[in-house]
Amino acid sequence: MNNTPRLELQGMTKIYPSVIANDSIDLRIYPGEIHAVLGENGAGKSTLMKAIYGVVKPDRGRILWNGKPVVIQNPAHARKLGIGMVFQHFSLFETLTVTENIALAMDDSPRLEPLAERIRTVSADYGLPLDPERLVHSLSVGLRQRVEILRCLLQEPKLLIMDEPTSVLTPQAVRIMFDTLRRLAAEGCSILYISHKLDEIMELCHKATIIRGGKVTGYAKPAEETAASLARMMIGKELPICSGKRPVISGRKCLQVNDLSTKSADPFGTDLQAINFSVSEGEILGIAGISGNGQQELLYCLSGERLVDDKNLITIYDVPVGHLNPDQRRNLGLGFVPEERLGRGAVPGMSLTYNGILTAHRHGMVKNGLLRFRKAAEFAQQCITGFSVQCGSKDDPITSLSGGNMQKYITGREILQQPKLLIVSQPTWGVDVGAANVIRQAMIDLRNNGSAVLVVSEELDELFEICDRLIVLAQGRSSPSLQVQDTNKEEIGLWMSGMFPGGPKEKTPRTTTQEQDGYVC
Amino acid sequence: MFVRIEPRPEPSRVMKYCSPLIAAVLMLISGLIIFTLLGKDPVQAFHAFFIEPIHDLYGIGELFIKAAPLMLIGTGLAIGFRANIWNIGAEGQMALGAIFGGYIAIIFHGSSSHFILPLMILCGAIGGILWAAIPALLKTVFNANEILVSLMLNYVALLLLEFLVHGPLRDPNGYGFPQSVLFSDSAMLPILIEGTRLHLGVLISIIGVGIGWVFLEKGFTGYQLQVAGLAQKAATYAGFKYKKLIWIGMLSGGITAGIAGALEIAGPIGQLLPSVSPGYGYAAIIVAFVGRLHPGGIFLSSLLMALLYLGGESGQMNLDLPSAVTGIFQGLLLFYLLAADFLIHYRLRLNSRQRENG
Numbered sequence: 090m091n092n093t094p095r096l097e098l099q100g101m102t103k104i105y106p107s108v109i110a111n112d113s114i115d116l117r118i119y120p121g122e123i124h125a126v127l128g129e130n131g132a133g134k135s136t137l138m139k140a141i142y143g144v145v146k147p148d149r150g151r152i153l154w155n156g157k158p159v160v161i162q163n164p165a166h167a168r169k170l171g172i173g174m175v176f177q178h179f180s181l182f183e184t185l186t187v188t189e190n191i192a193l194a195m196d197d198s199p200r201l202e203p204l205a206e207r208i209r210t211v212s213a214d215y216g217l218p219l220d221p222e223r224l225v226h227s228l229s230v231g232l233r234q235r236v237e238i239l240r241c242l243l244q245e246p247k248l249l250i251m252d253e254p255t256s257v258l259t260p261q262a263v264r265i266m267f268d269t270l271r272r273l274a275a276e277g278c279s280i281l282y283i284s285h286k287l288d289e290i291m292e293l294c295h296k297a298t299i300i301r302g303g304k305v306t307g308y309a310k311p312a313e314e315t316a317a318s319l320a321r322m323m324i325g326k327e328l329p330i331c332s333g334k335r336p337v338i339s340g341r342k343c344l345q346v347n348d349l350s351t352k353s354a355d356p357f358g359t360d361l362q363a364i365n366f367s368v369s370e371g372e373i374l375g376i377a378g379i380s381g382n383g384q385q386e387l388l389y390c391l392s393g394e395r396l397v398d399d400k401n402l403i404t405i406y407d408v409p410v411g412h413l414n415p416d417q418r419r420n421l422g423l424g425f426v427p428e429e430r431l432g433r434g435a436v437p438g439m440s441l442t443y444n445g446i447l448t449a450h451r452h453g454m455v456k457n458g459l460l461r462f463r464k465a466a467e468f469a470q471q472c473i474t475g476f477s478v479q480c481g482s483k484d485d486p487i488t489s490l491s492g493g494n495m496q497k498y499i500t501g502r503e504i505l506q507q508p509k510l511l512i513v514s515q516p517t518w519g520v521d522v523g524a525a526n527v528i529r530q531a532m533i534d535l536r537n538n539g540s541a542v543l544v545v546s547e548e549l550d551e552l553f554e555i556c557d558r559l560i561v562l563a564q565g566r567s568s569p570s571l572q573v574q575d576t577n578k579e580e581i582g583l584w585m586s587g588m589f590p591g592g593p594k595e596k597t598p599r600t601t602t603q604e605q606d607g608y609v610c
Numbered sequence: 611m612f613v614r615i616e617p618r619p620e621p622s623r624v625m626k627y628c629s630p631l632i633a634a635v636l637m638l639i640s641g642l643i644i645f646t647l648l649g650k651d652p653v654q655a656f657h658a659f660f661i662e663p664i665h666d667l668y669g670i671g672e673l674f675i676k677a678a679p680l681m682l683i684g685t686g687l688a689i690g691f692r693a694n695i696w697n698i699g700a701e702g703q704m705a706l707g708a709i710f711g712g713y714i715a716i717i718f719h720g721s722s723s724h725f726i727l728p729l730m731i732l733c734g735a736i737g738g739i740l741w742a743a744i745p746a747l748l749k750t751v752f753n754a755n756e757i758l759v760s761l762m763l764n765y766v767a768l769l770l771l772e773f774l775v776h777g778p779l780r781d782p783n784g785y786g787f788p789q790s791v792l793f794s795d796s797a798m799l800p801i802l803i804e805g806t807r808l809h810l811g812v813l814i815s816i817i818g819v820g821i822g823w824v825f826l827e828k829g830f831t832g833y834q835l836q837v838a839g840l841a842q843k844a845a846t847y848a849g850f851k852y853k854k855l856i857w858i859g860m861l862s863g864g865i866t867a868g869i870a871g872a873l874e875i876a877g878p879i880g881q882l883l884p885s886v887s888p889g890y891g892y893a894a895i896i897v898a899f900v901g902r903l904h905p906g907g908i909f910l911s912s913l914l915m916a917l918l919y920l921g922g923e924s925g926q927m928n929l930d931l932p933s934a935v936t937g938i939f940q941g942l943l944l945f946y947l948l949a950a951d952f953l954i955h956y957r958l959r960l961n962s963r964q965r966e967n968g
Contacts (some may be wrong), residue, residue: 164801238715370614392847392848394847414849414851415846415847415849416848416849416850418849419851425847431841432843433841433844434842434844434847436841437840438840439836439837447837447844447847447848448847449831450833457823458830458831459828460828496894546719578668
């Protein structure tokens with residue numbers, strides 16, 4: 090290692106009309122270093138990375154590249170300097186092959202056959218085997234991420250930026266990606282690793298820059314810190330933990346799904362194949378799995394936004410509901426928090442109060458076809474106070490809330506209606522630690538009061554923290570259920586790749602598939 | 611490209627309500643420029659166009675007579691527009707209202723019963739509803755585009771009206787003119803204020819706007835329509851029945867246009883003619899948008915639009931302007947409104963980065 094930083098940021102500042110996203114941030118990363126940028130959602134991590142990659146222009150501050158000041162004009166310029174970035178959300182064309190996708194992103198237009206050969210060599214070389222001829226829509230999310238990573242590796246980057254890369258991977262796949270990153274670093278590549286997952290950063294990263302509210306709150310060597318001390322720097326207080334669950338009360342079966350199969354309306358969606366599970370009163374059932382394995386389709390069927398041909402496939406307290414619309418199912422005691430907040434769970438352009446009416450109208454807010462605004466306002470206020478939603482007032486537009494507060498409000502709206510069955514999808518996606526805690530606690534309290542709760546999540550930590558039982562969804566099939574205390578993340582991780590009794594990969598042990606190295610999902 | 615269009619981070623809420631005013635002012639300025647280019651004295655033209663028509667009580671009565679169908683239809687259309695249901699067929703639905711209402715007046719010609727007027731209005735409403743039900747049915751069953759269907763049905767309706775007054779409903783003693791008999795007094799709306807032509811239909815229209823206000827702003831169905839317009843996925847998530855909302859959105863325009871058609875022939879016209887509306891059904895679309903799809907705003911914008919009609923007539927008589935001038939003003943108003951709304955959500959930026967790169 091020499092003493093010139095590969096990349097140095099001095100006083101980087103980016104001001105948006107409503108918020109200072111970055112406030113004079115200093116950051117230094119040396120060749121061969123894996124450097125974490127740690128912060129909660131909305132802390133300004135992504136803005137900072139986009140500034141380095143030339144996507145946004147900083148308002149103030151300097152970027153030094155190998156000791157020389159540069160102004161990065163655009164992503165092409167960044168790539169020319171040797172900066173590669175793997176985004177959290179992929180930008181791949183589903184109808185094209187891996188080679189074609191990679192060729193599209195290159196600045197000169199290469200010939201496809203030699204490129205395919207290079208992809209094969211480089212991917213094998215880094216232990217990330219990938220068939221260049223495959224069409225992207227047939228790839229799992231983990232493999233798609235591999236395409237994105239290879240796209241960067243082919244440019245032989247000096248600095249690789251990874252934005253929340255593990256959110257789409259099984260625990261096994263995370264191992265493999267870490268090995269690749271360590272090897273890259275050993276070859277002298279610098280890696281900027283953005284995440285809010287403390288354990289990953291402690292395991293992988295040499296140094297960390299912690300930001301909160303757009304400002305640097307600390308520099309650390311993760312190996313010398315504890316999760317608690319990092320969390321303190323990240324959220325400014327102790328990491329909150331949820332209070333305990335009461336022992337399982339074995340109640341009546343509430344939701345029952347029997348052999349549910351559907352064809353997805355989206356040509357690149359997932360068909361559900363013979364889904365079976367049930368949720369009882371007083372328990373939280375978790376559905377683990379990587380997004381895109383049928384979660385969307387299953388939830389549409391459960392909420393009633395999509396009707397099922399045979400009404401008996403889904404029952405609530407033995408009442409067939411497959412043919413009922415969401416409104417009718419809510420009358421039977423269903424509450425539902427979708428993963429899309431704005432535009433589905435909440436209406437942009439309406440106030441908090443009006444958004445309360447959306448599903449809570451059945452609780453005395455409508456009389457003779459007219460809205461009772463006082464009732465609605467009371468309900469909204471209850472939601473805001475009960476779930477500590479930070480907002481100006483109940484008459485503010487819902488879009489003025491941050492992601493975490495919006496999720497608290499929507500979850501609160503559903504829970505305050507005292508559902509017998511609550512279904513929550515990705516309860517803490519993009520939600521800060523404090524709000525995530527409020528939401529998880531609320532689900533546990535609801536369970537303790539005897540309701541049935543179904544949680545669909547990608548975060549295994551979260552599922553292990555709050556659930557009583559787990560099932561896994563892989564390629565549109567459901568696994569048998571496991572008591573949380575009888576399993577562990579490794580087993581669930583394997584199951585997430587489809588290797589469970591009756592699962593899509595059951596008969597083909599890991600060595601014979603082309604996604605052989607556990608980077609499967 | 612030297613100019614880039616980029617979304618504004620936070621569209622101004624104040625400007626959302628100011629944009630109709632800005633549009634009206636820009637329309638005025640453009641109008642005065644056009645007058646000047648035509649060689650008219652702009653001050654005199656302004657006076658003839660906007661002051662002259664309403665300088666006395668009679669003129670104000672005329673203003674309300676013209677505004678009445680616009681505000682009534684505008685409110686009915688706004689109910690659908692809020693849910694992104696685009697009924698462009700009010701002109702035809704109005705014609706059907708006139709045909710149905712006029713038919714009652716013609717078959718009960720000479721009778722002095724008090725039930726004729728209410729029956730005319732009821733049948734007018736039914737006529738409008740039936741005509742609006744066609745695009746609604748085609749949309750809910752076949753997913754046919756309601757804009758095209760309702761628009762094309764306008765021409766069918768107008769030809770139907772023309773056929774009827776040239777044939778079956780023609781006044782047998784009318785020397786072959788294409789018009790029906792003059793309605794009896796019992797089929798005519800009473801005048802409200804002596805010395806004007808202000809008739810009961812104006813009051814009915816204002817009441818209609820009031821009902822629309824309660825429906826949209828206080829009613830649960832109005833809320834559902836609003837949700838469906840802002841975020842259809844949220845409406846599905848909540849379990850609102852979208853097909854029902856399509857029917858409500860289409861038929862609300864049909865019923866108001868039908869009633870307006872009946873009121874027109876029972877009010878200022880007094881008989882069935884080949885044409886019963888100077889484009890009220892189209893102008894009401896502009897009225898609805900200039901009024902921000904809010905009944906209060908629609909009331910005000912209908913008065914502005916009525917003034918354009920009156921000003922156009924006055925301009926033709928006093929300034930020798932072509933009759934197209936009313937349409938030009940309507941077009942300018944809508945154009946500026948759309949531009950102002952666009953600029954609330956987007957801004958133009960000179961593309962300086964391009965030059966840096968050379």
